[in-house]
Amino acid sequence: MTDIAGQQKLRALDLDLRRRAAAVIPGGMYGHMSVTRLPPAYPQFYERSEGTTVWDVDGNEYVDFMCSFGPMILGYKHRRVEAAAAGQAAKGDTQPGPAPCMVELAELLVGRVAHADWAIFAKNGTDATTISLMIARAKTGRSKVLAAAGAYHGAAPWSTLRMDGVAPDERASLHYYEYNDAASVERAIEEAGAGEVAAIITSPFKHHAGFDEEEVDPAFARRLRALCDELGAALVMDEVRAGFRLNHGGSWEHLGVAPDLSAWSKAIANGYPLAAILGSGPYADAASRIFVTGSFWFQAVPMAAAVATLNALADEDAVAVMERAGSRLREGFEQVAREVGVPIRQTGPVQLPNLSFPGDTDFAKASAFSAAMLDRGVIVHPRHNWFLCAAHTDGDVDRFLEAAEDGLRAVLQCD
């Protein structure tokens, strides 16, 4: 246990940066990486990262189980990805047009993801979900979109979960269903008007931030596909969060359910900024008619990094590696919780696990756990799912489990 004085000393640079940030960044920080509402032990600013290890600006070292909220799927500074990125950077990055690796990447994705016949690249996950809906609307000539209530499909006005700054009109064409509840989808279709539905957007499993995760009911997945077929609407899969962690291709391929369009980002280039919209042949013409672009969407380095990432994921059998590490963590954690005597709920796929404590509606226990884990050099978020990556070793999981004993003892003190 670090003593209080020692801890304060080790946070001086972070606190100083926070003070400076508060003067020039609204609220001191914004978005999913703001720690404003997190335990004080949570560092805001980072100095360095390598493999599964990160160092905050005060030099404190952590095993990272957030993986930058998903992008790091092979670990920080993965040799093969960095080599590909450096090789492309030596030639060019943002240029007057794309580089050959753009075509290589599109071909690789079309070969990897079963439903995909083509690809469009962008920068943000939000770009990818938004463009998927634009393509669905261009194809169908309709406006309405059905989304799961509480699902996060990005931070654009149509999708953000906080209503500040959103004009009501911008969400007027959205209707909502409950994830895994087919009857609620049918009600939403009725509400929107069957002939008006351009798309149903969904995610590989239910991963609403702040809630337990829920695997998809295969019957629900099949029903979504059947409803889209009946309506002549697009089934849009938001793979931004889960993509390439559950499967090397699309996340529902094992169910035999193919979307028409899918939105990818986060892990696609192991931390380099890239998003992709993948689609089936019948949607190619609509995709060619919409006008979407961005100043950096043709950047070559992230595309070269994505090619290397996809190849490394396959060669390292990354999905299996993450599943194995995640299972070890889940089982070990369950045992530690039993031993310490703290009831926990671990939900969702082991590669993107979610922890909650029964009855912990104000996240007091989750915060105490996260704070204690940070003190012991392990980063886990109190209100968001965690992410495994292919670089997590048995040693990393052991470090989690050792810390978790103290983390759960901190939870005991909440009662």
Add this chain to the structure above:
Amino acid sequence: MTDIAGQQKLRALDLDLRRRAAAVIPGGMYGHMSVTRLPPAYPQFYERSEGTTVWDVDGNEYVDFMCSFGPMILGYKHRRVEAAAAGQAAKGDTQPGPAPCMVELAELLVGRVAHADWAIFAKNGTDATTISLMIARAKTGRSKVLAAAGAYHGAAPWSTLRMDGVAPDERASLHYYEYNDAASVERAIEEAGAGEVAAIITSPFKHHAGFDEEEVDPAFARRLRALCDELGAALVMDEVRAGFRLNHGGSWEHLGVAPDLSAWSKAIANGYPLAAILGSGPYADAASRIFVTGSFWFQAVPMAAAVATLNALADEDAVAVMERAGSRLREGFEQVAREVGVPIRQTGPVQLPNLSFPGDTDFAKASAFSAAMLDRGVIVHPRHNWFLCAAHTDGDVDRFLEAAEDGLRAVLQCD
């Protein structure tokens, strides 16, 4: 002059990549870097870039007067920017939180841009314009936004200039005025309802793609400011295209007209992917209430590159350098045109010049000019303004002027 057979040989790799792209990318390419509707001489894929020189995949060399449509403001592979980016990359890029350079960059921008008291960072110019409107709406509690008809403020459904894929509701809160026409702004306010206007968005000068550029009428700029003050609405300046080419701070500072919010991207990090929203103090609280974020918005490398870019722009006196090179190009080009006997119209600031030919409504002359320039190793777009950068030398301008003589002779043959 290259012979036809020689030229065809030098395009083989580009044509092969285009064939492959046509199979896996809708329409073969998309967005502003698609050459589908440009002269066949226009390369689609690039291999390498350095300073103001780029090489296409067939090894053909060009002096680039498009600067990747704006991002390259110091030239490709600028030593100081690359050193800063490499230094940060060796530490970390996408990490569990931002790096110290984020604060440094926000402080630098607040010091550089007169109206700015704070900064938020994102990836796309579209992110920056969209977030500016969200902040204006959050501050005012109103929905309506006024924009100039035909202006390009990004590729989101509310802003894209092509209606395919856009649900009418998504644009219901937009009303339009004519740039430089104060009476049309007043009509738009009446149409929207004075009490409903959250923001008026505008640009430093009129730069509608496919049209002659037009400098802002200072009286129009002042009237926009006065109207926003009367309405209690935000004046939003879209600096994405012009930012840092006309002035080291905001583009209207010489007019004494300050926006409340400004949107930046393109040139801010000399090609690294970054956007910024800058705002005045009274908008900070609203900015802290909206929820916006992106998986790569806290990437450290582009922020380190932006710090180096802003410092280099100041130290190299870049605005004056671009203005001098641009003036030399404009005057020299005018003289060449007189000599060859082709009427031309050069409009807009010399750092972002626009060329058109009187009566050339189908862009046939502009295309012939662009094609001939490409044959002679100079990249200029037939339907979009060009961009000067601080690396353009007298030699580059001379190469433009020599090529322009042949370019204009090709135009003569259009009649």
